[in-house]
Amino acid sequence: MSTRTVSNRNDPVIESRDQLIAPMIKGEKPASAWKIGTEHEKFVFDEADHHAPSYDEPGGIRDLLLALTEFGWKPIEENGKVIAMAGADGTVSLEPAGQLELSGDILDNLHQTCAETGRHLQQVKAIGERTGKSFLGLGLWPDKTRAELPIMPKGRYEIMLRHMPRVGTMGLDMMLRTCTIQVNLDYASEADMAQKFRVGLALQPLATALFANSPFLEGKPNGYLSYRSHIWSDTDPQRTGMLPFVFEDGFGYDRYVDYMLDVPMYFVFRDGKYIDAAGQSFRDFMKGELPALPGELPLASDWVDHLSTAFPEVRLKSFLEMRGADGGPWNRICALPALWVGLLYDQTALDAAWDLVKHWSMEEREALRNAVPKLGLKAPVPGGQVLLDVAKEALEIARGGLAARGRLNESGDNETGFLWPLDEIVARGETPAERLLRLYDTEWRGNLSRIYEESF
Template identity: 75%
Template sequence: MSTRDTSERDDPIIETRDQLVAPMQAGEKSKADWRIGTEHEKLVYKREDRRAPSYDEPGGIRDILMALTEFGWEPVEEGGKVIAMRGSDGTVSLEPAGQLELSGAPLENLHETCAETGRHLTQVKAVGEKLGVGFLGLGMWPDKARSDLPMMPKGRYEIMKNHMPRVGNLGLDMMLRTCTIQVNLDYSSEADMAQKFRTGLALQPLATALFANSPFTEGKPNGYLSYRSHIWSDTDPHRTGMLPFVFEDGFGYERWVDYMLDVPMYFVFREGKYIDAAGLSFRDFLDGNLSVLPGEKPTQSDWWDHLSTAFPEVRLKSFLEMRGADGGPWSRICALPAFWVGLLYDQTALDAAWDLVKDWTMEEREDLRNAVPKLALDAPIPGGGKLLDLGREVMKIARSGLSARARLNSSGDNETGFLETLDEIVKTGKVPAQVLLDRYHGEWGGDIDRVYKYSF
């Protein structure tokens, strides 16, 4: 989740609708300026007993963050507490139960992206050696109950924790028990944004399947391959889902603004503190009728904050976020941006990918999204066949898109090598969660502790 930028900047009051559209318009970039931003989260555990460390304890989350100063990272505070670290590789921040996230810098190519990931993992593993902690690359805690997990000292998380049970049954699991990999990508125009949004949203179930990596809950198989994805189906229907309006004629920035105005608020940030506005209307805020700030109207920062509180499968801010993948180890962190860059950053590939899914009905899209958490690549697709069949076609398109980009490293290799992890998955038809389940039922003999051997 986002770490708020508390730096001083011009923060005008919103007076016109144009100001609501402005962040999306400001995201337009020429193709030469398109960048790749990769975010990944990992579970943190104490090696001595595999519990999740609290924030304040010796060797806990705060100490992990502060140990990164050795590598040039600088602390970001909220209410006197260090809640993130900033540096040349982006931001290292905290998810609600202490999951550690790298929100990487916007980079030109996948070689740089994977090098950034490697630097970060090398650094946190060095910190882990000193502090006795390890890092687990899964989509969900395999053995922890909600009650086993700490809460981090971020004001927005306390508000969300209180609000989640009012709107869904699994929102607290989303906050406390899950990890994801995300990719942030650019667009050149409103039309380009719309095509990428639609293609990304329609194919998000495929990404979920390929990266499915959360088959355990509290030490036992949970009946799903991506339980993390299932959790989103019962978190908050007002801010999640497949967004049928994205596929309607005329979709663009204005329609996204309308959607966001209908997403209930979580909070307002004033004088260094988060004010609980959960369930209130941003439309009322625009009219000066927000009950927790009577007479006040929102600023541009308030709108930016609000744009970060919707959680659909693809999200638009001043870039597009691809949000469908479970957390995983190093190789799969690099594979997710390769998948989406190959499909979305070459026009021929983008057109080919959209052609595969453009005739699906909304009901068919929803059915696929709902089937994937349990079935992954075995989920049926519109027109017959399985998602695995579609996956093979899409992987060919992604590879061709990366080849066409021709972004080479110092050895003369293009970016297609980052797809190899996914090539193996579509070759075997077996997603990461199925590999873990085979081990659990086989060589592990039902001992979930063995999963910790697959740490970063």
């Protein structure tokens, strides 16, 4: 989640609807300037007893963050507490229960993305070896109750933790017990954004299935392959889901603004503090009638903050975020941007990907999204096939898109090699979660502590 440290009181006041559309228009770039931004989260655990470290304990989350200074990272504070580290590779920040997230730099190609990921993991592993900490690449804590997890000292999390139980049964699980991989991608125009948004939403269940990696809850199988994806089904219905309006004729920036104006607020950031505005209306804010700040009008930065508080399967800000994947190990961190760059950054591939899904009705899209958390690649798709069949076609389209980009490393390799973990999953017809369940039933003999050997 976003890390805010400065109140931008010098920002322009929002006085017109054009200012709400402006961040999206500002995001338009020619294809030659399209970049890749990858975000990935991981669980931190103590090697001695597998507990989730608190913020303040010796060798805990704060100390882990501060140890990154030896690699050139600089601390970011909120109310005197270190909540993130800034460096050449982006920002390392805290999720609500101490999950560590790297929000990577904006990069030109997947070779750079995977190198960035490798540097980050080498750094945190080096720190972990000295402090007895290690890292787990999963979509869900496999054995922790909510009560066993610490809370990190970030103001926005305090507000969200209070608000989540009012609007859904699993919002606290989303905050405290999950990890994800995301990729942020550019668009050239409103029409390009709309096509990418539609393909991204329709195929987001495919990413969920390929990266499904959360089959355990509180020490036993939970009946799902991606329980993390299931959690989103009852987190907050006003800010999650498949966004049917994206597939309607005429969809564009203006319609997304309408959606975001209907999404209730969480907070306003002023003078280094988060002011609780949970459940209040940005429309009222624009009229100077926000109960949390009566008489004040929103600033441009308030709208940018608000855009970060909706959690649909694909999210629009000044770029598009692909949000459907569970957390995973190093090679799958590189594979997620490879999948989406291959599908969305070459027009021939994008058109072919749309051809795969354009005939699906909204009801069929919703049914697929609802089936995937349990069934993974075995989920039925329109036409009598299963998602595994779509996966084979989608990977070939992505491979062609990456080859067409022609982004080579020093050895002359293009970016298609980053798809190989997904090729293996499809060849076996077995999601990462199904592999873990197989190990649990056989080699591990029901001893889930063995999963900690699956760490990065």
